[in-house]
Amino acid sequence: MSLLEVRDLSVSFGARQVVDNVSFSLDAGEKLALVGESASGKTVTALSTLRLIENAHLTGEILFNGKQVLKMPPEELRELRGRDIAVIFQEPMTALNPIYAVGDQIVESIELHTKLRGAQAWGEAKAIQLMEWNNQPPKMFVRVNTLKTDPASLLARWRQEGVDYDFVRHDWIDENLVFLLKSSPPLARLESFCRGDFYVQDPSTLLSVRELKPQPGEAILDLCAAPGGKLTYIAQLLKNEGRVVAHDIAPDRIALINENCARLGVTCVRPVLSADFSAEQTGPFDRILLDAPCSNTGVMRRRLDLRWRITPEEIARLSRVQLDLMKRAALLLKPGGQVVYSTCSLEPEENEQVIENFLKEQPGFFLVTQRQLLPWVEGVDGAFVALLSRS
């Protein structure tokens, strides 16, 4: 299974239940950064702990080497990013303002965001709306895998399996393609999951594939493909008829592509590791999807430690990687072909600016459409999608 899923997690503090029904998912291999024990003796995991802090349902102490993390100056806080720390809660609990009462960390991340995006782009009020969104527990959405089933059969099965769902509508997704899972037994125990009737992914992730418009019989490259959420949707739209090369740099993540394709019944995909990739053998392509490695700032509520790790330097580094990958895609595209660039970042440096810089250097390409999904506007994860054509 590609995802470690934790659902319906409850955390108690003393006699009182402070968090109920939290659900989140981690990519395989990602580690929980914090593990602690609440005063009531219950072990709480990193993410639930972070969630508690972010939502500020209690006042507490976070100790690292005996020092209170929330009271540390920003320089010391920065050094803690990505390290394991212990968490100790103390009474009393209070319901505090979710944004401002949580100490230097949240204030710092708001500042970082406002600075990165530029107050002139969205302004402080929008930055705060975004932080409020980022502090909400993420919802779980799934795409129906029409290579294996159809919506009506899946819903009938879910009713037998005790899955509670809701319908999801957005202008870029077909009716009954994506559902919200309101509650369910652990996915690994569902027959519908094990036999590949659906794939867990946010509705925002489908926009790039819709823009790509893959056609049966075409040669398609997914340049950064793992773990395969968009890739397997491409295969679904192709009805497995076509030639899709799934390229990625990370061997362990290529394994996730294989796993997901096997579970979902995808047969038109050939996974290729960067080290083994030869353009002569695989290209050129009719369409290329470049779902670039990015800062993930559009999915912060799913990647809870991100706000402590992300730096302006990292964003600058990523934007250089993204431009290099776009240039690589350009070399592999047929004349008249189309490339879709996407990220789950909200930073202009990783989105519009990458496209602008690319177009300056590549006169043979032109921008067809560009769209950003903003969490507080669309109610989905943040995403950026640009469709470019080669003359």
Ligand SMILES: C[S@@+](CC[C@H](N)C(=O)[O-])C[C@H]1O[C@@H](n2cnc3c(N)ncnc32)[C@H](O)[C@@H]1O
């Ligand atoms: C945003 S994720 C892709 C998610 C995927 N498209 C999906 O929908 O499931 C970015 C991927 O890019 C890969 N990657 C990073 N640098 C790369 C490079 N230089 N060439 C190819 N893949 C790269 C990472 O290993 C990671 O799997």
